[in-house]
Every structure is written in structure tokens, then in C-alpha cells.
Amino acid sequence: MELEPHPVAPENRGGSHRSSNDPIAVESGGSSLLTSGGSTTNELQMYHLARDRPRCTNVKPPNSQEKKEWMGAMIEEMEFLHKNHTWELVQLPEGKKATECKWVYKKKPIYMEQQDRFTQPGREYGLKQSPRQWYKRFDSYMLQIGYKRCDLVKPRFEMKDLGAATKILGMEIHRDRGSRKLWLSQRGYVEKVLDRFGMSKAKLVSTPLANHFKLSLEQCPKTDREIEDMAKVSYASAVDCLMYAMVCTRPDLAHAVSQVCKYMSKSGKYHWEAVKWIFRYLKGTVGHGVVFGSQQNDPLVVGYMDSDFAGDLDDRRSTTGYVFTLGGGPICWNSTVQSVVALSTTEAEYMAVAEAAKEALWLNGLVKELGVEQGRVQLHCDSQSATYLAKNQVYHARTKHIDVRYHKIIQLIASGEIILLKFHTSENTADMLTKPLTAKKFNHCLDLLNVYSC
Structure with a gap:
């Protein structure tokens, strides 16, 4: 227990022995809680206060091995009181009685009720x-x-x-000063989640979601027995735990978590099997995290985007996925269903480019606030037709029905704020954010994104 002696006012026994000409300490922050003569507190309250106060005298610290610790704590306490101007020395006004002060040496917790009319539910003490x-x-x-x-x-x-941070919000920080690299992982958090849901000894799998998982509303419980059985399953809690890992350090979970999130309100047995599959993948990748390094010659913020045409089995909407990197590691990623139904793969890719461009503008503004002028942000797209469409509307007759807000990308490219580049789909790291992949392709995306075990 940390030893923190505090000067308090003793009981008023037989009056004060202080001369009226001696300087006294007057608290700067308001009236004292422990008062003596002249108080308006009724006798019952005074009795209760005197009874509950520790009965001890103003003596020297105990002559033991703890003496140095007590004295050090006393000196530190007085230094802070003087430094914070807790009181000022004044002459005692005529007719006033000063409250004496003494040290109380107690090694026990002190509980104090909140002041009347300044109470906060769930708080021990404090003002709003x-x-x-x-x-x-x-x-x-x-x-x-x-x-x-x-x-x-x-x-x-x-x-x-406190030195270099080693952990923050459940994320573990590892550094390699020699190679100028930094890792962020959640090994401890993932292990606790696996243990909580009984998956700490589960059989391992190589991808967060296999190709045979075709989730839809048709798999939701229909009979009373199925609904009753699923009510016993902590589906929402499990998905919440997966989501926290995904948004912090695990972009590899983005697509899988976005799929199981759709059925939070009415999940079925097949949906729960998909969640357990994600846990099995986590079991084999407990130490995975994002890695950042020094890349002075590369563009500061780089974006990659992709789409999966009509991948949603319920309403045939397409999926948008994008990821932005900084220092070689991912800093922002997203996998979400598009708000409208796309009529072609070109249209789906075009809308994905527009969504990624909006995120690119925000990230560019962020690095500017940090004092770094990047200029234009590079966006990589693996669709040749979507790239042509964004640079000039050559297919106007086939795309005039697209919502106006998606055509913002044309203005951004024309103004030079965004550079849209075509590159091969095999090098597109955002591919894993839109659809289930084979283990080989999935691991290749992780390597490109600098996501591996710390």
C-alpha cells in the first residue's frame, strides 16, 4: 500500500492553543470539510464527525524501518500543497478560531461520502x-x-x-530499433477471447472464412426450437469481441467479421459455425499484427481498393473493400456492402473507387495536420474499365444512372488531389477484404500488407 500521510484538523478539545497573532493557513479552494468553532453544523453531525475521525496525536513517525518512507511522503505532500497554492498565510482575524493541523499515520483505505447537492452516481467524490x-x-x-x-x-x-509505451487499449507494442520497425498486436486480448468462448483448444484453419460459407437470411432460425437454441448462444458478444480485434490490428478479419455482423439480430446455427471458424483461424494466428517500417522514398499514404460484384446473396449488392498503408503497414481498412445495387462489375469497382477516394481525402488532411505535406494520394485499382471511367466518362450512356455522389472521383482526379493507377489483381492487397480467398492467395495478401506474427 502506498503511504500517503495527510494533514488533517484534530478534534477541538479545550479550545485552540494558537495565538491570535500567529499566521494561519486559509484554504484557497473553498471551505474545509473538518471545521471546529463557529460552524453551523448541528450537534448530531459534529458528534458523528468526531466519532468517526481517527484518534491520534501529533507525534513523530513510528521509529521503524518505515520511518524514511513516512518522512519522504510527508515532504512530498507538503511540496505539492505549497506548489499548488493550496493555502496562503494570513493573520488570524479577531474573533475567529483557527483549526489546528496534525499528521495522521494510518495504513488503511479511507472512504468519504459525496458532498450534498454535488453527488454523481457511480462516483466516490468529485464535482461535475x-x-x-x-x-x-x-x-x-x-x-x-x-x-x-x-x-x-x-x-x-x-x-x-514512464518510458516507451508497451501496451495501449489492449494493443501490445513491440519495437526493433535496429531495423526501425514497430509491431502492433493483440496476443493477450485474443487469448482471453478464445478462452472465454471455449475455443482455446480448437482445431486450426488457414483462412478466416472458407469458400463454402454462403451466409444468407435463409439460414436464420425459423422454428421456436431453433430460436430457443440460438438464444443460449452468445453470438452478439462473440462478434463484438472479433470486431474489436479487427478494427485495431487485424485487417485480415475485416471481410469475415463484416459477413457475420449482418445477422446479429437473428443469427442461426450456420452463422454461429462461421463465427467459430473465425475463432479457429484466430487460434492459429494469435500473434499476428500490423508492422510499420521506415520507407522514406515511398509515398506517405497509399490506397488499395477492390469490389466483389453482387456478392450479397440476400439483395445482390456488391462489396467494397479498401485499405490504406503508411510506412508499409495498414492504418485504415474497411469491408462493407455497397448502399445500392450495381449493374455491372465496372459500376461496382467505380463506386468502390469513389468510397476509397473520400477516405483518402480525410487521411491526407490528417497527415497535413501532423506537419507533413504529401500532395496527391495514390489509389490503386485492378479494374481497367473503372479506371478509364473515373478519368473520363467514356461510357456515359451506360453510367448516367449512377448516383451523382460517386462521380466526385472525376473532379478529384482532375484537380490532382487523387492519382488513380491501374495494377494487376494478383498484387491487390484489398482482394482479401471483399471475398473468401484460397490460403495461398490470402497469405500473399498478408505479406503485401505487412501483417504477420510478431
């Missing part, structure tokens, strides 16, 4: 305005220094350097 006021103070100072590195904040605010 406190976080806001602290944020305003911190924000104003950050503005004054021009959003510089956090080292410049140390002279104003107390900070402790």
Missing part, C-alpha cells in the same frame, strides 16, 4: 465541473505553446515519464 475546468486550463496552455511536443508541458504540469 472539475473535469471541464481542468480541460479548459490544460487546453489554453496547449494553445499558448502552439501544440508542441509534450516535453514542453513538463515545466507547467507535473508529469512522470
Whole structure:
């Protein structure tokens, strides 16, 4: 237990022994909770306060091995009180009685009720305005220094350097200073999820979703018995756990998770089998994560996109998939069903390019805020017809029905904000975000995207 002695006011026994001319400490942050003479608190409250307070005298720290620790804690406490201007020394006004102060040496937790009219449900103590006021103070100072590195904040605010981060929000951070590489993985989180759903000893598979999984609404439970059986399955919780891994460090799960997410409200046995298949894939790739390296000669942000024409069995909509890399590693990825039905593969690819372009604009603005001027963002598409269509509407008669918002890509290319390049489908890393692949092709996409075991 951390030893933190605090100066508190003792019981008022026989009056104060302080001279009226001695300087006293007046709290700057408001009235003290422990008061003596002149208080308006009723006698019952005073009795309750005196009874619950620790009965100890103002003595020296215990003469034991802990003496140095106690003394160090006392000095540290006083330094912070003076540094934060907790009180100011003033002359005791005539007719006022000062509350004495002493050290209390206790090694036990202290529980305190919230102040009347300032209570917060689920909170031990605090004012609603406190976080806001602290944020305003911190924000104003950050503005004054021009959003510089956090080292410049140390002279104003107390900070402790904990060294290089090793874990954040369940993501484990690994570094190789020699090769200038950084890994992000979720090994611990994945192991806990597998253990929670009883899949820690499951048989391994090589892909997150096999080709034989053709999920649709037809597989939803229809009889009362099927509905009752699926009510016992934690389908939504399992998908939520998979989704967190996917959005943080596992782009290889994007397409599989997007498929099982469609049936959260009415999942069937076959859908649950697909979820367990994803768990089996996770079991064999527990240590997989994204890797970032130093690539000074490459474009800063690079995008890859793809589509799967009419892949949704329920309404025949196509799937859009895109991924953006920075430093050789993925920083943004998405696999989603298109909002409208595409009438051709060209149209599906064209709409996928438009969606990826919108994300590219946002990422370009982000790196600008970080002080890096990239200029144009490269987008890679494996469809020759969609590339031609985006650069000039040569197929106007066949594409005039496409929603106007998708034609924004033409303006972005004309203005030079986006560069759309055609490249071979075998090198398209976004291919794994739109459809199930063979193990060989899937692993090739992972290699291109720098996703492997840490």
C-alpha cells in the first residue's frame, strides 16, 4: 500500500492553543470539510464527525524501518500543497478560531461520502465541473505553446515519464530499433477471447472464412426450437469481441467479421459455425499484427481498393473493400456492402473507387495536420474499365444512372488531389477484404500488407 500521510484538523478539545497573532493557513479552494468553532453544523453531525475521525496525536513517525518512507511522503505532500497554492498565510482575524493541523499515520483505505447537492452516481467524490475546468486550463496552455511536443508541458504540469509505451487499449507494442520497425498486436486480448468462448483448444484453419460459407437470411432460425437454441448462444458478444480485434490490428478479419455482423439480430446455427471458424483461424494466428517500417522514398499514404460484384446473396449488392498503408503497414481498412445495387462489375469497382477516394481525402488532411505535406494520394485499382471511367466518362450512356455522389472521383482526379493507377489483381492487397480467398492467395495478401506474427 502506498503511504500517503495527510494533514488533517484534530478534534477541538479545550479550545485552540494558537495565538491570535500567529499566521494561519486559509484554504484557497473553498471551505474545509473538518471545521471546529463557529460552524453551523448541528450537534448530531459534529458528534458523528468526531466519532468517526481517527484518534491520534501529533507525534513523530513510528521509529521503524518505515520511518524514511513516512518522512519522504510527508515532504512530498507538503511540496505539492505549497506548489499548488493550496493555502496562503494570513493573520488570524479577531474573533475567529483557527483549526489546528496534525499528521495522521494510518495504513488503511479511507472512504468519504459525496458532498450534498454535488453527488454523481457511480462516483466516490468529485464535482461535475472539475473535469471541464481542468480541460479548459490544460487546453489554453496547449494553445499558448502552439501544440508542441509534450516535453514542453513538463515545466507547467507535473508529469512522470514512464518510458516507451508497451501496451495501449489492449494493443501490445513491440519495437526493433535496429531495423526501425514497430509491431502492433493483440496476443493477450485474443487469448482471453478464445478462452472465454471455449475455443482455446480448437482445431486450426488457414483462412478466416472458407469458400463454402454462403451466409444468407435463409439460414436464420425459423422454428421456436431453433430460436430457443440460438438464444443460449452468445453470438452478439462473440462478434463484438472479433470486431474489436479487427478494427485495431487485424485487417485480415475485416471481410469475415463484416459477413457475420449482418445477422446479429437473428443469427442461426450456420452463422454461429462461421463465427467459430473465425475463432479457429484466430487460434492459429494469435500473434499476428500490423508492422510499420521506415520507407522514406515511398509515398506517405497509399490506397488499395477492390469490389466483389453482387456478392450479397440476400439483395445482390456488391462489396467494397479498401485499405490504406503508411510506412508499409495498414492504418485504415474497411469491408462493407455497397448502399445500392450495381449493374455491372465496372459500376461496382467505380463506386468502390469513389468510397476509397473520400477516405483518402480525410487521411491526407490528417497527415497535413501532423506537419507533413504529401500532395496527391495514390489509389490503386485492378479494374481497367473503372479506371478509364473515373478519368473520363467514356461510357456515359451506360453510367448516367449512377448516383451523382460517386462521380466526385472525376473532379478529384482532375484537380490532382487523387492519382488513380491501374495494377494487376494478383498484387491487390484489398482482394482479401471483399471475398473468401484460397490460403495461398490470402497469405500473399498478408505479406503485401505487412501483417504477420510478431
